[in-house]
Amino acid sequence: xxxxxxxxxxxxxxxxxxxxxxxxxxxxxxxxxxxxxxxxxxxxxxxxxxxxxxxxxxxxxxxxxxxxxxxxxxxxxxxxxxxxxxxxxxxxxxxxxxxxxxxxxxxxxxxxxxxxxxxxxxxxxxxxxxxxxxxxxxxxxxxxxxxxxxxxxxxxxxxxxxxxxxxxxxxxxxxxxxxxxxxxxxxxxxxxxxxxxxxxxxxxxxxxxxxxxxxxxxxxxxxxxxxxxxxxxxxxxxx
Amino acid sequence: xxxxxxxxxxxxxxxxxxxxxxxxxxxxxxxxxxxxxxxxxxxxxxxxxxxxxxxxxxxxxxxxxxxxxxxxxxxxxxxxxxxxxxxxxxxxxxxxxxxxxxxxxxxxxxxxxxxxxxxxxxxxxxxxxxxxxxxxxxxxxxxxxxxxxxxxxxxxxxxxxxxxxxxxxxxxxxxxxxxxxxxxxxxxxxxxxxxxxxxxxxxxxxxxxxxxxxxxxxxxxxxxxxxxxxxxxxxxxxxxxxxxxxxxxxxxxxxxxxxxxxxxxxxxxxxxxxxxxxxxxxxxxxxxxxxxxxxxxxxxxxxxxxxxxxxxxxxxxxxxxxxxxxxxxxxxxxxxxxxxxxxxxxxxxxxxxxxxxxxxxxxxxxxxxxxxxxxxxxxxxxxxxxxxxxxxxxxxxxxxxxxxxxxxxxxxxxxxxxxxx
Numbered sequence: 128x129x130x131x132x133x134x135x136x137x138x139x140x141x142x143x144x145x146x147x148x149x150x151x152x153x154x155x156x157x158x159x160x161x162x163x164x165x166x167x168x169x170x171x172x173x174x175x176x177x178x179x180x181x182x183x184x185x186x187x188x189x190x191x192x193x194x195x196x197x198x199x200x201x202x203x204x205x206x207x208x209x210x211x212x213x214x215x216x217x218x219x220x221x222x223x224x225x226x227x228x229x230x231x232x233x234x235x236x237x238x239x240x241x242x243x244x245x246x247x248x249x250x251x252x253x254x255x256x257x258x259x260x261x262x263x264x265x266x267x268x269x270x271x272x273x274x275x276x277x278x279x280x281x282x283x284x285x286x287x288x289x290x291x292x293x294x295x296x297x298x299x300x301x302x303x304x305x306x307x308x309x310x311x312x313x314x315x316x317x318x319x320x321x322x323x324x325x326x327x328x329x330x331x332x333x334x335x336x337x338x339x340x341x342x343x344x345x346x347x348x349x350x351x352x353x354x355x356x357x358x359x360x361x362x363x364x365x366x
Numbered sequence: 367x368x369x370x371x372x373x374x375x376x377x378x379x380x381x382x383x384x385x386x387x388x389x390x391x392x393x394x395x396x397x398x399x400x401x402x403x404x405x406x407x408x409x410x411x412x413x414x415x416x417x418x419x420x421x422x423x424x425x426x427x428x429x430x431x432x433x434x435x436x437x438x439x440x441x442x443x444x445x446x447x448x449x450x451x452x453x454x455x456x457x458x459x460x461x462x463x464x465x466x467x468x469x470x471x472x473x474x475x476x477x478x479x480x481x482x483x484x485x486x487x488x489x490x491x492x493x494x495x496x497x498x499x500x501x502x503x504x505x506x507x508x509x510x511x512x513x514x515x516x517x518x519x520x521x522x523x524x525x526x527x528x529x530x531x532x533x534x535x536x537x538x539x540x541x542x543x544x545x546x547x548x549x550x551x552x553x554x555x556x557x558x559x560x561x562x563x564x565x566x567x568x569x570x571x572x573x574x575x576x577x578x579x580x581x582x583x584x585x586x587x588x589x590x591x592x593x594x595x596x597x598x599x600x601x602x603x604x605x606x607x608x609x610x611x612x613x614x615x616x617x618x619x620x621x622x623x624x625x626x627x628x629x630x631x632x633x634x635x636x637x638x639x640x641x642x643x644x645x646x647x648x649x650x651x652x653x654x655x656x657x658x659x660x661x662x663x664x665x666x667x668x669x670x671x672x673x674x675x676x677x678x679x680x681x682x683x684x685x686x687x688x689x690x691x692x693x694x695x696x697x698x699x700x701x702x703x704x705x706x707x708x709x710x711x712x713x714x715x716x717x718x719x720x721x722x723x724x725x726x727x728x729x730x731x732x733x734x735x736x737x738x739x740x741x742x743x744x745x746x747x748x749x750x751x752x753x754x755x756x757x758x759x760x761x762x763x764x765x766x767x768x769x770x771x772x773x774x775x776x777x778x779x780x781x782x783x784x785x786x787x
Binding site for chain 2: 176179181182201202205206208209210214216220221222223224229233234236237238242281282285
């Protein structure tokens with residue numbers, strides 16, 4: 128489903144060049160439930176953004192569904208994002224002046240689905256999230272967990288192949304976090320690839336595969352070291 | 367297609383900061399409002415000026431004789447000469463482009479202004495000896511009776527058509543002036559009509575209300591003018607500029623009277639068409655100025671809209687980022703911002719247009735109510751074409767105002783937009 132080959136990415140800030148990704152080789156198969164961990168600055172968010180075609184890369188190649196994603200026009204990128212990828216963010220990123228239903232239906236609007244039809248589908252997804260009664264509430268009237276469930280419903284409505292979640296539980300309390308993780312598991316069981324970026328171990332442990340990034344390289348997958356240069360390094364945390 | 371989501375967003379954005387929206391809209395409103403008012407005022411001035419000779423045949427010219435300034439064929443310079451009735455016949459035969467040719471005589475045997483009396487009432491008035499055709503060049507409004515006709519000319523009748531002022535002075539208010547006699551420098555004339563001048567702006571020295579018209583042939587005999595003609599009033603046929611006819615007739619007149627062909631000062635003239643052109647040119651100038659100032663004011667308003675849209679885009683960077691992350695294409699975002707800008711300018715501009723036209727109408731009504739004939743200003747108006755042009759300008763400038771902010775919104779990468787807190 129997703130394949131990175133020797134992926135490099137640098138940010139240039141003024142005269143400084145920050146090498147964030149230093150050659151990522153990774154393959155994620157369809158239907159996997161994966162978490163990406165790493166301390167801040169390890170490049171996990173950058174990797175997620177490149178995966179979501181929100182950002183480009185400098186070197187190497189990225190295949191999404193066997194399609195080379197490189198030097199895309201913004202139009203094409205938007206189309207692919209809409210078709211293949213669902214996003215879930217830490218800060219929910221709901222549109223504040225649209226109610227829950229309209230937020231969920233928005234991706235279908237960009238697919239030019241009629242208003243009536245997309246609201247019907249959106250209601251269906253909200254129902255799945257147990258938010259039917261909240262459909263006409265504005266985001267500021269919802270709790271954090273509810274907002275995140277609305278965001279998840281929005282990411283699912285286009286029937287994407289991949290769900291990318293950037294710290295989806297970062298703003299939630301523990302029990303709500305676990306609820307959200309249960310939802311992700313259910314989504315995964317329906318065949319959708321789910322990639323979660325997190326720095327919380329307990330969240331990561333609820334996924335099937337944990338990929339650890341460190342200094343722009345993959346350090347370990349499910350605890351097995353992959354890059355020889357990290358062998359000497361003490362891995363303090365239990366994996 | 368009516369897209370509910372698009373409009374919902376537009377109203378949402380505009381509602382978020384009402385004061386800002388209103389102030390921005392006011393800039394555009396004022397621009398269009400001023401443009402309309404100034405154009406209307408320009409038209410008002412124009413109408414006032416042209417009102418004076420709207421019925422005058424504008425393709426007409428007047429010609430008279432003056433002393434020669436060049437010696438020619440044995441004649442010294444400084445010679446006095448006169449047109450004759452022979453010239454009238456010859457001009458008609460030689461210049462087919464002439465539509466009306468009216469020879470005129472001014473004054474009596476005693477001078478150009480005559481003493482006119484009726485019993486104890488008296489006044490000094492200008493007397494013209496005219497042909498019926500003169501009424502076709504400079505139409506008069508006949509209040510009672512009639513103008514001079516062909517029989518008056520043929521039988522050299524001693525009849526007179528008097529101006530309203532003459533009537534007021536020589537007759538009592540309730541008195542019927544028709545068929546009454548007046549004494550013009552010792553010769554009695556029967557009044558056959560009273561006229562009110564229409565073309566108040568054109569006169570040859572005298573107040574047009576204080577004129578008396580008598581038949582040309584009568585004037586020749588009664589006032590001892592003999593065979594001479596003081597003026598020729600000439601109108602060209604439709605489609606022929608009167609300057610062409612004027613030039614031809616002057617050349618012929620010079621030839622017949624042995625005037626040096628280059629002696630332009632020997633013939634005086636007045637070409638109404640040229641005068642109209644000059645006034646027209648002046649108003650074209652005023653119009654151009656009005657458009658420049660109006661468009662400038664409008665531009666200031668539009669730049670204000672553009673500025674505000676930039677701020678709106680900045681405020682909504684994150685929202686735009688979210689939308690792009692979930693699949694909004696750049697065109698959709700650009701379209702949205704431009705539509706918003708066009709909507710704001712169109713509503714404000716339309717309000718300016720409506721209120722501007724409404725105010726002009728109000729002024730117009732006030733002018734009409736107060737007699738309607740104030741000298742410098744008359745019937746201010748803007749025509750449909752101008753209003754339509756203004757509307758097109760509003761919409762186009764609204765689109766331009768949105769273009770730059772929209773470009774800005776797109777130039778931010780979705781990832782940067784999402785990070786924006």
